[in-house]
Amino acid sequence: MVWADKAIFLTPKTTKHLKSLTDKLVHFTPDPAFTFHQSHLFRRSLTNYDFAITTKKYELSYFEAHLKKEQIIYATQGFDTNLHQPITKFNEKKDGLLFIGHHEKEREMFVQKMIESKIPVSIAGIKWEPFVAKNKENFYLNYLGDGIYGQEYVKAISAFQFSWGSVSKWIPELHTTRTFEIPACGTALITERNEETTSFFTEEEVIFYDSIEEMIDKIKYYQSHPDKLELLTLRELKE
Incomplete structure (x- = not known):
């Protein structure tokens, strides 16, 4: 079996050749392939794959225009059990x-x-610099740079009481890798309440919000009730 991941935009000729060398040719992408990241090579090559795996439920109809339904596999985002682990103690x-x-x-x-x-x-x-400059006198804002990756990413998430699993508004996604990585790192996940996030977690497992006002109220509540925040975090750690 040969896999082609999101970063490889193969030509139709190349995918046909790969298919001749294997029983199954599989394409996987954790990113939007039609509504944001786009490649004409990908669209033209898609029919050469035996299976395509996507984490974007909202793009299933696009895949169905190129492949049969039984060739399309929807999978949620996830986390790496060997990487995303609790590091910092609650206190x-x-x-x-x-x-x-x-x-x-x-x-x-x-x-x-x-x-x-x-x-x-x-x-x-990336792209936070103008906002940071505008708020350079605000004591409550701390800018950590244009990216944190790998083990440093895990350390950063685990080091805080809360981490925000914001889903992008550029595309109609309802969950992201952070949705799972944050709890896996032993930190309280703050996420918007929607049909996908509520299918993964209960109100007792993460901090849901429907508005910025509710988000702020809940953060302040847990800040003043650290014992309850710790219980919420410990409950996530058991997953």
Whole structure:
């Protein structure tokens, strides 16, 4: 069996050749392949694969335009059990919330309201520099750079009381890798309430919100009730 991952945009000729060398040719991508990242080579080659695996439920109809339904496999995002593990003890965690991810206008609005509500927020990711410059005098904002990866990513998430599993508004996704990586690192996941996140977790396992106001209220509640926050974190650690 031969796999072609998201980073490889193979030509139809190449995929036909690969298929001749194997019983099964499988394509996998954890990213949006039609609604955001796009490649004409991918679309033209897709019919040469025996199976295609996607983590984007909202793109299933696009895949169905090229393959039979039985050739398309939907899988949720996930985490690496060998990498994403708890590192920091609860009583040693930093106060406040961590977000690792690229800048989006909607995310900026949330972070702005949090720091104005005196909630410490640390962010890392690309395109945040103008926002950081605008708030350079705000004590509650901490910029960790344009990216954190690998073991340092795990250490960063595990070091905080809360971490935000924000889903992108550029695409209609309802969960992301952070949805699973944050709990796996032993930190309280804050995530929007939707049909996918509520299918993975209960109200007793993560911190759901429907609005920025609810998000802020819940953060402040758990900040003033660290015993309950610890129980929430420990419950996640058991998963």
